[in-house]
Amino acid sequence: MLISRLSRVGFPIIGALSRGISAHVCRTGCAGSTYCQRHWPETWWFQGAIYQRNRYCSTTAASADSADKGEQQEISVTFVDKDGEEKHIKVPVGMSMLEAAHQNDIELEGACEGSLACSTCHVIVMDIEYYNKLEEPTDEENDMLDLAFGLTETSRLGCQVIAKPELDGVRLAIPAATRNFAVDGYVPKPH
Amino acid sequence: MAIYRAVGRNWLTRGLLTISNNPLRVCIVDSGPAGFYTAEKMLKAHQEAEVDIIDWLPTPFGLVRSGVAPDHPETKIVINQFSRVAKHERCSFFGNVTLGSSVSLGELRELYNVVVLAYGAESDRFLGIPGEDLKGIYSAREFVWWYNGHPDFKNLNPDLKSTESAVIVGQGNVALDVARILLRPTAELATTDISKHALSGLEESSIRKVYLVGRRGPVQAAFTTRELREVLGIKNLNIGIQEADLYRAPADEEELKKNRIQKRVYELLSRAATSGSSELNPCQRELHFVFFSKPDRFLESDDSSGHVAGVHLEKTVLKGVSPGKQIAVDTGQFEDRPCGMVLKSIGYKSVPVDGLPFDHQKGVVPNIRGRVLGNTSGDPALCENGLYVCGWLKRGPTGIIATNLYCAEETVASISEDLEQGVLWSSSSSLKPGREGLHQLLSNRNVRFVTFNEWEKIDNEEKRRGSSSSEPREKLICWEELLKSAT
Numbered sequence: 001m002l003i004s005r006l007s008r009v010g011f012p013i014i015g016a017l018s019r020g021i022s023a024h025v026c027r028t029g030c031a032g033s034t035y036c037q038r039h040w041p042e043t044w045w046f047q048g049a050i051y052q053r054n055r056y057c058s059t060t061a062a063s064a065d066s067a068d069k070g071e072q073q074e075i076s077v078t079f080v081d082k083d084g085e086e087k088h089i090k091v092p093v094g095m096s097m098l099e100a101a102h103q104n105d106i107e108l109e110g111a112c113e114g115s116l117a118c119s120t121c122h123v124i125v126m127d128i129e130y131y132n133k134l135e136e137p138t139d140e141e142n143d144m145l146d147l148a149f150g151l152t153e154t155s156r157l158g159c160q161v162i163a164k165p166e167l168d169g170v171r172l173a174i175p176a177a178t179r180n181f182a183v184d185g186y187v188p189k190p191h
Numbered sequence: 192m193a194i195y196r197a198v199g200r201n202w203l204t205r206g207l208l209t210i211s212n213n214p215l216r217v218c219i220v221d222s223g224p225a226g227f228y229t230a231e232k233m234l235k236a237h238q239e240a241e242v243d244i245i246d247w248l249p250t251p252f253g254l255v256r257s258g259v260a261p262d263h264p265e266t267k268i269v270i271n272q273f274s275r276v277a278k279h280e281r282c283s284f285f286g287n288v289t290l291g292s293s294v295s296l297g298e299l300r301e302l303y304n305v306v307v308l309a310y311g312a313e314s315d316r317f318l319g320i321p322g323e324d325l326k327g328i329y330s331a332r333e334f335v336w337w338y339n340g341h342p343d344f345k346n347l348n349p350d351l352k353s354t355e356s357a358v359i360v361g362q363g364n365v366a367l368d369v370a371r372i373l374l375r376p377t378a379e380l381a382t383t384d385i386s387k388h389a390l391s392g393l394e395e396s397s398i399r400k401v402y403l404v405g406r407r408g409p410v411q412a413a414f415t416t417r418e419l420r421e422v423l424g425i426k427n428l429n430i431g432i433q434e435a436d437l438y439r440a441p442a443d444e445e446e447l448k449k450n451r452i453q454k455r456v457y458e459l460l461s462r463a464a465t466s467g468s469s470e471l472n473p474c475q476r477e478l479h480f481v482f483f484s485k486p487d488r489f490l491e492s493d494d495s496s497g498h499v500a501g502v503h504l505e506k507t508v509l510k511g512v513s514p515g516k517q518i519a520v521d522t523g524q525f526e527d528r529p530c531g532m533v534l535k536s537i538g539y540k541s542v543p544v545d546g547l548p549f550d551h552q553k554g555v556v557p558n559i560r561g562r563v564l565g566n567t568s569g570d571p572a573l574c575e576n577g578l579y580v581c582g583w584l585k586r587g588p589t590g591i592i593a594t595n596l597y598c599a600e601e602t603v604a605s606i607s608e609d610l611e612q613g614v615l616w617s618s619s620s621s622l623k624p625g626r627e628g629l630h631q632l633l634s635n636r637n638v639r640f641v642t643f644n645e646w647e648k649i650d651n652e653e654k655r656r657g658s659s660s661s662e663p664r665e666k667l668i669c670w671e672e673l674l675k676s677a678t
């Protein structure tokens with residue numbers, strides 16, 4: 001509701017961005033506030049920025065229309081954080097998992113803000129079936145994945161995974177880097 | 192691209208509400224990635240922490256500003272995140288303050304409950320071979336600081352005009368960075384934040400051939416795929432790789448099986464070796480990967496100018512020393528590689544400050560998970576109370592920006608444990624003057640420190656100057672100018 005109102009009053013960008021936080025809005029019960037940004041709890045490090053990949057930009061208009069029509073343009077995504085805690089969110093089709101995480105107060109790093117230059121947005125797709133539904137990573141994504149901590153067979157970069165209907169129900173784990181780094185005796189490659 | 196909104200204020204204002212009467216006083220020495228990640232994690236984990244970051248430059252961000260190549264603007268985006276940390280209500284930046292001269296380590300430990308040293312590695316490893324101090328031989332660090340406009344290296348003026356060939360010793364990512372800067376068309380560099388003096392130097396450069404010399408083989412090269420792919424893709428560049436060097440012994444196969452980066456790097460190199468054209472176009476520049484070779488000594492030119500004229504290289508072979516690890520051993524066979532410039536890119540090295548335990552062999556501060564130890568014995572009983580390390584000073588000079596994030600998590604976890612166990616916080620000494628004390632001390636010594644607000648003035652001035660020539664910024668490279676713009 002909030003979304004359609006915002007987009008109707010002529011803030012297509014704000015509207016599109018707000019859609020991503022709809023789940024969160026429900027959770028904290030601030031739905032209806034025009035400036036729901038104000039009510040966001042303080043995610044720590046990342047709130048100053050919202051990341052718009054080109055792909056997402058180009059779908060903005062289309063998803064703004066369909067958001068009015070119904071729910072099918074949002075998918076359910078579960079993030080499992082470093083402590084194993086689960087967070088269920090709704091993500092509009094076309095949005096990257098990095099953006100979705102940040103709009104929902106989920107601590108996923110993103111040092112290069114989705115420019116494919118840092119590998120800190122590393123997520124592990126917990127189900128191989130879902131992993132197989134994703135397009136193959138590009139060489140460039142693989143190059144950055146090379147440097148990700150705790151890389152697994154189903155690792156991807158959160159800024160490169162874009163919500164699409166087939167991904168409805170996907171579960172993404174944020175690797176517990178500290179454990180890898182310090183406790184397990186795992187010595188990360190220096191690169 | 193990124194769209195910003197002003198919600199950063201949310202977590203900034205939170206700081207106001209939570210500063211306690213008796214804050215945990217924290218000082219972090221360095222504003223590079225290790226320093227900023229530590230600050231961020233300390234502020235987040237400890238609502239009572241007040242964090243001061245000092246840096247000897249008036250400009251923050253360490254190697255993100257002075258190391259990361261000018262043609263990698265996307266890597267520098269992390270500066271946005273660091274700036275948000277610096278602007279946190281409980282965080283202060285003190286630029287132009289040098290640990291060791293403006294303030295001593297002992298003084299900082301008196302002023303603060305927690306001191307985290309993360310001042311990186313600002314010296315070089317040496318080869319220790321004859322001729323290393325000939326003219327025309329530089330460390331990659333100096334060359335990088337020159338093209339990135341570090342105020343202390345603006346006058347390096349490497350002579351790029353009197354030779355066609357340069358040798359780079361080492362095959363890590365820094366070596367690829369400097370090779371790329373030497374070989375990339377300067378028109379592509381002109382729209383970056385490369386320093387003006389470096390751009391003009393490179394525009395006049397006569398260097399057409401660069402030899403990247405590594406003591407081991409293509410399987411063991413230290414660079415990573417992204418950087419290799421980029422250099423291989425430079426316009427009008429011929430790549431030279433000896434096919435014989437691509438031979439894989441069983442031990443190499445073993446290494447490749449276990450390491451994804453090595454495997455992908457090796458594949459890229461193999462592809463480049465076979466796709467290169469056999470006829471060299473004389474207009475094109477050349478990058479030669481020279482494997483299994485190590486410098487034995489540098490050759491001096493005949494004109495007694497004291498200038499380098501080449502490198503006497505010894506061929507090497509690999510010898511397995513433990514599973515998955517092969518080292519280079521000498522063969523007694525030599526060859527000369529004529530060149531008029533050498534860049535040594537064999538790694539950076541940290542330098543100790545007075546009163547800091549230091550492992551001179553490894554070039555790091557002895558520590559257990561970031562807790563500084565009194566000596567190199569590794570005995571946890573010898574932890575220095577309230578003193579921690581992070582980043583290159585803690586681990587040695589390897590790792591990308593993100594590595595420092597995990598490194599900072601580890602150090603901050605140690606600090607948190609020590610706080611919980613009352614090691615840092617229980618005694619009467621927990622009341623420390625912190626920021627006020629530092630202010631006092633710096634003002635008594637007439638040290639003119641640069642705040643983050645003042646850095647933003649420098650930042651704006653650099654951006655203003657850059658905008659006329661479509662560059663993201665034109666870096667200020669004189670100390671006087673930097674300090675003037677800060678006021």
Ligand SMILES: Cc1cc2nc3c(=O)[nH]c(=O)nc-3n(C[C@H](O)[C@H](O)[C@H](O)COP(=O)(O)OP(=O)(O)OC[C@H]3O[C@@H](n4cnc5c(N)ncnc54)[C@H](O)[C@@H]3O)c2cc1C
Pocket residue numbers: 220221222223224225226245246247248251252253254255258259260263266288289290291309310311312313335365368539581582583584589590591592593594595
């Ligand atoms: C040439 C080069 C290019 C690189 N490119 C990339 C890249 O593209 N991507 C990537 O992910 N990683 C890159 N890296 C690696 C990355 O820069 C490092 O991992 C990282 O900067 C290390 O962080 P640090 O905080 O330990 O040290 P630094 O970044 O070196 O920070 C040290 C800081 O300490 C300050 N300082 C030093 N001595 C004192 C003193 N006595 N008193 C006060 N302050 C002091 C310095 O001014 C500096 O700000 C590159 C490294 C180099 C050398």
Ligand SMILES: NC(=O)c1ccc[n+]([C@@H]2O[C@H](COP(=O)([O-])OP(=O)(O)OC[C@H]3O[C@@H](n4cnc5c(N)ncnc54)[C@H](OP(=O)(O)O)[C@@H]3O)[C@@H](O)[C@H]2O)c1
Pocket residue numbers: 190191316317318360361362363364365366368405406407411412413414415418485486519536537538539588589590591
């Ligand atoms: N774009 C990026 O992400 C980027 C850019 C720049 C730097 N960085 C990171 O910054 C870190 C530092 O980079 P770096 O290139 O300085 O270091 P590095 O990756 O450790 O490479 C050092 C190179 O020098 C060689 N070497 C060391 N000692 C030598 C000696 N005595 N004689 C001959 N060769 C010697 C090493 O060979 P051996 O392997 O045989 O020891 C290796 O090839 C790395 O982790 C790097 O990934 C990242």
Ligand code: FES
Pocket residue numbers: 098109110111112113114115116117118119120121144157158159160
């Ligand atoms: S945010 Fe940097 S690679 Fe995804």
